[in-house]
Amino acid sequence: MGIFKKMEQHGYEQLVFCHDPASGLKAIICIHDTTLGPALGGTRMWQYECEEDAITDVVRLARGMSYKNAAAGLNIGGGKAVIIGNSKTDKSEALFRAFGRFVQSLNGRYITSEDVGTAVEDMDYIHMETSHVVGRGVADPSPVTAYGTWKGMKACAAEVWGTGSLQGKTVAVQGLGHVGYTLCKHLHEEGANLVVTDISEENISRIVAEFGARAVRPHEIYGADCDIFAPCALGAVINDETLPRLKCRIIAGAANNQLKEMRHGDILQDKGILYAPDFIINAGGVINVADELQQGGYNHDRALKKVDGIYNNIEQVIAISKREGIPTYKAADILAETRIALIGKVKKTLLP
Numbered sequence: 001m002g003i004f005k006k007m008e009q010h011g012y013e014q015l016v017f018c019h020d021p022a023s024g025l026k027a028i029i030c031i032h033d034t035t036l037g038p039a040l041g042g043t044r045m046w047q048y049e050c051e052e053d054a055i056t057d058v059v060r061l062a063r064g065m066s067y068k069n070a071a072a073g074l075n076i077g078g079g080k081a082v083i084i085g086n087s088k089t090d091k092s093e094a095l096f097r098a099f100g101r102f103v104q105s106l107n108g109r110y111i112t113s114e115d116v117g118t119a120v121e122d123m124d125y126i127h128m129e130t131s132h133v134v135g136r137g138v139a140d141p142s143p144v145t146a147y148g149t150w151k152g153m154k155a156c157a158a159e160v161w162g163t164g165s166l167q168g169k170t171v172a173v174q175g176l177g178h179v180g181y182t183l184c185k186h187l188h189e190e191g192a193n194l195v196v197t198d199i200s201e202e203n204i205s206r207i208v209a210e211f212g213a214r215a216v217r218p219h220e221i222y223g224a225d226c227d228i229f230a231p232c233a234l235g236a237v238i239n240d241e242t243l244p245r246l247k248c249r250i251i252a253g254a255a256n257n258q259l260k261e262m263r264h265g266d267i268l269q270d271k272g273i274l275y276a277p278d279f280i281i282n283a284g285g286v287i288n289v290a291d292e293l294q295q296g297g298y299n300h301d302r303a304l305k306k307v308d309g310i311y312n313n314i315e316q317v318i319a320i321s322k323r324e325g326i327p328t329y330k331a332a333d334i335l336a337e338t339r340i341a342l343i344g345k346v347k348k349t350l351l352p
């Protein structure tokens with residue numbers, strides 16, 4: 001399919017190809033939708049097999065950001081950027097400054113931040129050329145993502161068991177990295193029992209020692225006896241192989257793209273497992289960095305208060321799912337699309 005056809009089909013506004021021979025920069029910025037505000041989304045650095053793969057990835061990710069930002073209640077649109085290259089060997093000051101100039105050329109229509117393959121130091125170089133960059137170390141997103149995931153999990157618990165308390169519940173956590181660790185901390189402090197796994201022995205030992213968790217091997221986590229399964233490692237973990245093994249009543253974790261295919265979300269619904277859509281429950285990180293755009297700069301307490309809203313966002317998703325008789329992953333899309341459509345229709349009034 002041609003690029004313009006694809007853009008028309010999914011409502012993309014702009015695709016910007018950025019090339020700077022001196023620094024070796026080859027980047028693509030995609031602005032999906034700016035109905036709600038400037039497009040915010042990170043810059044990914046990845047060695048794509050071919051340019052088409054880079055385009056496919058950037059448009060998919062940009063659209064995902066529109067939905068995530070809209071459903072999170074942010075006055076922010078969706079965008080994303082990819083830099084084609086090896087993040088271990090191809091980075092330089094010149095490369096990121098060249099990229100920063102392209103970001104600046106969009107005059108605030110696109111705001112960037114860290115993503116897979118980029119780090120705070122890279123954002124510092126971009127910032128030398130543009131102010132349209134957030135997340136430069138002021139606000140580490142992972143603990144806030146974990147906090148939001150915990151809140152979203154409580155909203156699911158309230159739906160299933162009539163109380164948001166997780167005390168005495170058993171939560172199986174897959175992935176004990178930046179987000180998984182803090183999520184386990186919240187759960188432990190609330191009195192939940194933890195069954196955990198990781199491919200890093202070091203990460204497991206820490207959680208076992210600090211929070212009294214029971215460790216299982218990575219492939220055993222799917223069949224673990226638990227009330228809630230929290231994927232916090234990889235995408236596509238809800239699939240044909242894992243679905244028959246799940247014993248949980250709720251899936252609520254931070255990992256992106258947890259459903260291997262959309263139909264797996266339908267199967268969860270049929271099995272009576274409540275699925276907290278990933279982009280709703282893991283929005284804490286973006287809510288946190290978006291706070292830097294407020295007048296006067298970042299305020300941690302204000303950001304956390306906004307992240308508390310994930311509880312309500314999950315409640316809204318569940319309400320739509322019940323009203324329409326559809327799985328929660330579809331209800332999440334409706335929540336985002338409705339907000340974009342509603343705000344898009346607000347009458348423009350002439351400012352004095």
Ligand SMILES: NC(=O)c1ccc[n+]([C@@H]2O[C@H](COP(=O)([O-])OP(=O)(O)OC[C@H]3O[C@@H](n4cnc5c(N)ncnc54)[C@H](O)[C@@H]3O)[C@@H](O)[C@H]2O)c1
Pocket residue numbers: 141142143145174175176177178179180197198199200203218232233234235254255256282283285
């Ligand atoms: N960090 C954030 O703010 C944020 C925001 C939104 C979404 N997410 C998503 O949440 C997930 C976790 O993010 P993170 O920042 O904690 O990443 P991380 O890299 O710090 O942690 C991931 C952990 O998963 C473990 N892991 C990898 N493969 C595994 C396997 N097969 N079985 C069990 N464990 C495995 C890793 O060893 C690591 O400890 C990712 O999918 C990420 O995209 C993170």
